[in-house]
Amino acid sequence: MVWWQANNSGRQREARVMLSSVKMEVRDGLLRFPEQLKDQFLQTGDLPLWDGRRVSPAQMWYFLTEEAPRSFPAFYASKHNMIMGPSLPFHVELLSQLKLYYLRLTQRSCAEAKRKAGWALTLVNGGPLLDLYFGAHVIPMRPGSMSSLMLMESAEGQGATDLSATLEGIIDDGASRTCSDVCRQIRTHSGIRRRLVSVDLLAPYTAMRCSDIAYLVEWQRAGRMDLPKRLIDYPWDHDPSKPWKVKYVAQSQRETVKMIDQLTGRHTTDEDLRAAIIQMNRLRKACRELLRLWRAAPLPPVSSQLLNECENKAHDACQGADPVALARVFLEMHDETKEMVAHGVRGITVSPHPARLWMSGSCASPQATAVERSGGVVLGRDDRWGSLLANVDEDGDPYDNIARAVMSNPYEQPAEKRALWLVEEARQTRANGIIFAFQWGCNYQAAISRLMCDVAKTVGMPAINLEMDSLGRASTSEQINNRVTAFIEMLGGVAVSG
């Protein structure tokens, strides 16, 4: 193994970069972080948290190697089933990757600590930015993040098989109360109804991005009557060029913050919101720069699964946990990745001749690991990337600024405009094609999938639309894999195994 030390005095810290991946060890059916990483990892920097506390690498190493395998064996399982895993990778490609897993596995304790400090745990949905919620001392969780938290709540001591059965039971319960064709995202609402997570508020944006919003509204207004609810509305055309429209959304946000303040007993000031905007801008910028570096490399230096996870985490602001810590992880990843690019390293699972793909859609998309096995790499997802492009003005009225940024998200634009934007992003990143995937049960994404693909094809970008049923599942079905592989073959991608 070759190690590279990057001296990064500008940020008063050091990053040690490994230039080849390290295989995870397997003991008693559980994946383990190899001891050979320890010394190098301990020399990396602390993780700063939102509240000013810091976590040392020694604390993280202990948690990842001792505490978490005991508490969450399902996440460490070396063998996966259709529902669970792969929660941890089979190879560690970056030292900073360990910090990403630390943040993921401490999601629950982080949320608990914040709630004890008076923050409100809130289910949000639609709308791309979480700045408003953080500014108002809310732990914002989109349905995916809330499901992840629910998973952590259920995972204590459970193996992968038991945990899978628990999760499927929650979904079945939700489906039995709505309809069998419901989107699997119903798990979140089912979990809230069953009080598997302690939620304080439901405050989503109205959004056309998924049918789930309708389930959410109906489910919760019929279910948890005890929970306060607040729907943030915005004009249907998502056009920020008209001042009255910006004011309309801003006013809706003000009323939401008033409601949150009543709940938390705080008084949220404009300065609180500006501070949140600054932190979230840093997070988005750090992730953007990391992803741009990775995409610009002649060959991806690390697996697309890892970078996709970074994009997901940034979009969800670390699943509501700690955006400050996450931003630091991205900076470290950037430094490590830069060294790998400079040394011509290719990600261990990346084909030497990959088809470069963008994913479009919403919740569901083919697993990046499966795409790489077939000879492709996933450059990004349009819903995640759309929100990461936001750079909210830090001066002036924070409500207006957030409203303007929310309405400027290219993902939320009419489908044709969104498709053209995506094609442009794809071209800038030397993509060969676009996969539009939608989850069975999502009427909105199903309705626009062909339109999106047709627009892309019309302007010369190969595209395919896929109906999936994999939301919340670890595996992609063979039918989907077959279509993805055929698309990759069409684009000239060559699988590593031939």
Added chain:
Amino acid sequence: MKAYAGVDIGSVMTKAVILGDESNNGTILGHVVIPTTVSSEKSGLQALEQVLEVTNLRREELAYVLATGYGRISASYAQGTLTEISCHAKGAHFANPEVHTLIDIGGQDCKAIKIGEWSEVEDFAMNDKCAAGTGRFFETLARVFQSTLDDLGPLSLRAKERITITSTCTVFAESEVISLMARGEAPESIINGIHFSFARRIVGLVKRLGVAEKVAMTGGTAKNAGMRVLIEELLETKLVPLKIDPQLTGALGAALFARERSGTEGGSTL
């Protein structure tokens, strides 16, 4: 002499083709079609052994084996794999280079493929993840009519009228058919309606890609005369015949890829 094998392990049938090298003009030396059993690996292996027997060749004489179809993932005997989309395009182009639109109806999916000048896949469209529009649909209906797959096409052609089938779902369509039979409708008319509903769905896929001047059909359903007539009616064009059993097109394409790869990868022998 070197030889190259393509094995297409479908959900219903497994097909194998062996191609020769330049010494015999690269012709097809032999082929077999056998039912796919519960073990796709064993089915592929069995097809390979049978085609070797047919051609009087030994395993050592195969320079490259390429597997395709859904069973390809368990083809440990093959040096390479490709999807059946690529292989059908390759095989169809070999059988008739003028064909640039291909319809392939397999046991568990159906696809329209746009083929480029050099046999490359330019675009493709497949049925949604559902049994409607697949060979399984016909299997189910043959059972309802206590008939065989081979008889369905001729029965459809004998229909005096067409009954509209409204259900998309295979199971619901089966219920609809049973209900129509209970009402005393003629089986031929119902069967014709099923074929028409199926053909309309497939032609919809084809039209999404644009219809080339020469269109061909592959897969087992290509042998269904009733289906061919309706697809021709809806496409307003005659389907071009291929100089090969349409069921073998995928395996042929796999063998052609095997020959190409053998050339580029040094022609290892098994």
